[in-house]
Amino acid sequence: MTDSILVLLETTPAGALANSAAGMISAARTIGTAVALVVVDGERTAVVDGAVAAGAERVLVAAGDPTALTGPVVDVLDAAFERVSPAAVLIPHTVDGRDAAGRFAVRRRLPLAMDAVGIERDEKGVLARHSVFGGAFDVTSASTFGALVVTVRPGAFDARAAAVPQVPVETLDVAASGAPAATVDQIEPADAPSARPELRSAAAVVSGGRGLGSAEGFALVEQLADALGAAVGASRAAVDAGYVAAAAQVGQTGVSVSPRLYVALGISGAIQHRAGMQTAQTIIAVNTDPEAPIFAIADLGIVGDVFAVVPQAIAALEARRS
């Protein structure tokens, strides 16, 4: 069985390596030789160096076309698969990654394992581990035969691999398949990366819900997050009410997080919200309603008004620090 694991790394619209890269490469290294694949339109050096620094053992580089949606990336994946014959292909479980994985799996007639939170290998092949129904079930999946295409949940792999010396870097020249693609007419990078940790991989998350009452009220969530060095999350009701951007939504149809600490402020704890956070190690909830379902899973539940409890907590943390 081949030892290579092909890892598609994402780049940001500005052309930098995405944060998911290091975790993906270290995951690949635990089951084989990590062959990083980067698709870049502009300057390559920084991205290739980034992949090497993150522990890639071989790097393939190809040109992309940012004006065509997904198509060019799939052509590159196909060419890289041909060259490497890997045991598995790892792709980030992101909007772009899912599309690339889906098209590529159909083109090569390979089975797909979506949203893996763990990856292993036994004598029969590669196994993907999944957290299903909001963390209520752990499921393992595999291919009946041959290579498996795995989309990997960003933030699920926090191990880091050490760089290795003398990494071969190869350029892939890829003939376009001509598969029809949508056109990207215009692209705006998401909000400037904030100083806060990224929600998906943060060790601590402070989330706010409808109980914050307004966008101004929601600032309290950000203040506690900053006091704890935490990422900011939200319930769908808070997103729908416009208190915060949709990217902050935690839950069934938002981001799934498994931080060491999750603080839920003014969130009732509907089953769909819990589906995205109940695997956190420690959960703290503040809610005025003693019957709120969030208390059924909180390690520390506080029946109280966030506008009284949270400022006092921030002051106490600051006092301890100084």
Next chain:
Amino acid sequence: MKIVVLVKDVPDTWGERSLDPETGLTRRGDSDHVLDEINERAVEAALTHADAHPDAEVVVLSMAPDAGVPTLRKALAMGAHAAVHVVDDALRGADLSLTAEVLAAALRRIGFDLVVAGNLSTDGAGGALPAMLAEHLRVPHATSLSKLEIGDGEVSGTRATESATARVSAPLPAVISVTEALPDGRFPTFKGILAAKKKPYETLTLADLGLDADPARAPWSIMTAVAARPPRAAGTVIVDEGDAGERLAAFLVENRLV
């Protein structure tokens, strides 16, 4: 214009959802099954277009067991014109590859200008199916649209990813998927529910589509282990008596969380 909306019958997220530890399949008896909320939005998007374009036809398509009939009926009651239901015992436990192959074959048979799917289903949450269908059908895909405009020969919209927001467009025929930023589905009216009973409802088997589920034909993805996690227990609940903020801070310190 013919719009086909892909609808999925899923266990209701409001209930306890469970997997059979032996087969790894969803245990249907344990929870109610419903039309996935994201697909209600997809149907709504198609119907909104049809409201303004009387020549538009909206067909709903689902691959589901017999028990999935009410899901398709609901979409008809909302206002879709016809339903196609692919049902076959051999599809029990079908993986994404087989599902995509089957739905693509059904779409070829139905014919389409535009296919509308949800961006992620609440049970599988794979989110790869729309792009898989586009590859099978050799048409463009535009996925995760949070704004949508359906034109005569073109579909366009706003596509938000983790790192960017883009304006995208594709000539028809195309496959798109929509996000929950789109409006909620309309409620079926009493009249709609009655009318749904008379609308065309076609049932197709694998053989009708010229397919089979032979495990030797191609590699599939299979579940090799399933385990339930123990449910989480509640800890301490305190009522604020004026010092809960300090107690919160103390809890963080004691548990080395700051």
